[in-house]
Amino acid sequence: MNAEDDTSRARTQSKPRDCRDDDLPKKAEAAATMPRWRRWLFRMVAVGLGGVFAVGLVELGLRLVVPSSDSVASGGYLPGSLRQTVMGSSMRRRVYGVPFETNASGFRSQREYSREKPADAVRVIVIGDSFTAGAGVPFADICTTRLEKMIDEALPGVRVEVYNLAVGGHQIVHHLGTLKDVGLGYRPDLVLLFIYPANDFNPRAYDLSRSYIETHDRGQGLIVPPPSTRGWLRSLYVVRAFGPQLEAAARRIGVADDLAGPSAYEGLTRLFTERTTPWQRSFEALTEFGQLTREAGIPCQAFLLPANWRRYEDQQPVWSMAEQALREAGLNVVSLIDGFVAAGCSPHDLQLNLIDDHPSAEYNRIAAESVFDELRQAGLLRRMVERRRSAPPPK
Numbered sequence: 393m394n395a396e397d398d399t400s401r402a403r404t405q406s407k408p409r410d411c412r413d414d415d416l417p418k419k420a421e422a423a424a425t426m427p428r429w430r431r432w433l434f435r436m437v438a439v440g441l442g443g444v445f446a447v448g449l450v451e452l453g454l455r456l457v458v459p460s461s462d463s464v465a466s467g468g469y470l471p472g473s474l475r476q477t478v479m480g481s482s483m484r485r486r487v488y489g490v491p492f493e494t495n496a497s498g499f500r501s502q503r504e505y506s507r508e509k510p511a512d513a514v515r516v517i518v519i520g521d522s523f524t525a526g527a528g529v530p531f532a533d534i535c536t537t538r539l540e541k542m543i544d545e546a547l548p549g550v551r552v553e554v555y556n557l558a559v560g561g562h563q564i565v566h567h568l569g570t571l572k573d574v575g576l577g578y579r580p581d582l583v584l585l586f587i588y589p590a591n592d593f594n595p596r597a598y599d600l601s602r603s604y605i606e607t608h609d610r611g612q613g614l615i616v617p618p619p620s621t622r623g624w625l626r627s628l629y630v631v632r633a634f635g636p637q638l639e640a641a642a643r644r645i646g647v648a649d650d651l652a653g654p655s656a657y658e659g660l661t662r663l664f665t666e667r668t669t670p671w672q673r674s675f676e677a678l679t680e681f682g683q684l685t686r687e688a689g690i691p692c693q694a695f696l697l698p699a700n701w702r703r704y705e706d707q708q709p710v711w712s713m714a715e716q717a718l719r720e721a722g723l724n725v726v727s728l729i730d731g732f733v734a735a736g737c738s739p740h741d742l743q744l745n746l747i748d749d750h751p752s753a754e755y756n757r758i759a760a761e762s763v764f765d766e767l768r769q770a771g772l773l774r775r776m777v778e779r780r781r782s783a784p785p786p787k
Contacts, residue, residue: 447630454629458745459489461528467498469605469615474569476601478614479525479559487527488745497574500525500534500556509579513551514780516543517575519567520586523697523751524558528744533753535586538760546764546773558586564674565595568681576688581776583685584763585694585723589714593663593674632747664713671717678721686722691775694718694725695763698732700739700749724770731762 467480483494495501509515518524518536526534540554555578557570567585575583608615625631663671685692696711696718698704711727718725732742735758742755751759767773 515553516582517580518584520558522560535756535760542764565598568677583692682722696727
């Protein structure tokens with residue numbers, strides 16, 4: 393053995409030993425002897441933490457994309473009023489970053505509504521729910537503002553006023569109350585009734601409002617309820633964005649049927665086919681709505697607004713039943729589904745944003761153009777002007 397080999401051996405023996413190399417067999421042995429349930433528990437915890445982290449990232453992304461909102465709930469409950477619920481007077485809110493303002497009468501408008509009508513004016517009132525109020529859409533882009541501009545351009549020399557009397561949460565029974573409480577008092581030359589068949593035919597909200605008033609009325613006028621809360625789970629953007637899709641997927645594979653009962657659409661179909669007591673109450677309200685406008689000599693036209701959460705061809709059967717019901721109630725009615733199909737847009741493309749399926753500005757544009765075309769073709773613009781010219785002077 394030469395000196396070079398001795399030197400190499402000395403260097404090898406003097407080299408510090410990595411203790412981690414000795415730990416590897418011990419760790420492998422410990423892992424092999426770990427109980428199976430503990431290994432599975434460790435994996436489940438790791439997967440769970442990863443899922444929570446992923447959901448947190450999606451929630452953060454949604455909140456960066458979708459601005460926060462103030463509450464635009466009804467201003468309160470109004471005892472003695474057929475409307476029962478009203479929006480706040482002169483309210484100033486922001487919905488997804490977009491201003492939402494009401495006038496002193498509690499309706500979305502940038503001007504005050506008056507019972508007096510100028511001699512050169514024709515006035516249209518539009519009665520509806522949140523789809524017509526248009527929270528989250530700039531005022532200039534909502535259907536009624538667009539409609540006023542189009543009618544004004546079509547009737548040169550005539551002052552056109554379109555009053556938006558829509559209130560979020562209102563249903564057909566509420567609509568009748570709006571007509572009787574304030575609508576006819578504005579002396580309209582045309583009444584437009586915007587109906588959203590997905591929930592307007594079930595007066596459950598009306599019954600809940602009546603029950604609340606009966607419980608809390610102390611004879612002091614408007615009842616302002618405490619701020620409502622969604623609960624921490626329902627307030628999550630990720631739940632609001634993907635909850636309906638997950639439920640629909642669960643129903644398709646039969647997982648959610650026993651847990652959640654029938655879907656909203658299935659319940660809606662039964663409401664129309666079986667013509668239950670809630671349906672009958674709504675039908676009676678529609679009948680009275682038509683009678684009141686005919687007795688006042690005011691043209692009335694109803695429109696059915698399509699939903700944004702289901703394909704138009706899937707909506708058509710129920711919307712056709714709603715159309716038939718309004719005709720039986722003596723109302724002229726047009727479904728706007730065909731106009732939306734012709735526009736070539738998917739319902740989901742017309743949602744307000746990723747977490748709210750209320751109408752977007754584009755939805756409002758299509759609705760306004762479709763309504764205007766129907767009014768012009770039916771001769772209602774001409775009838776409105778003729779009625780105004782032949783109307784006796786106000787007393």
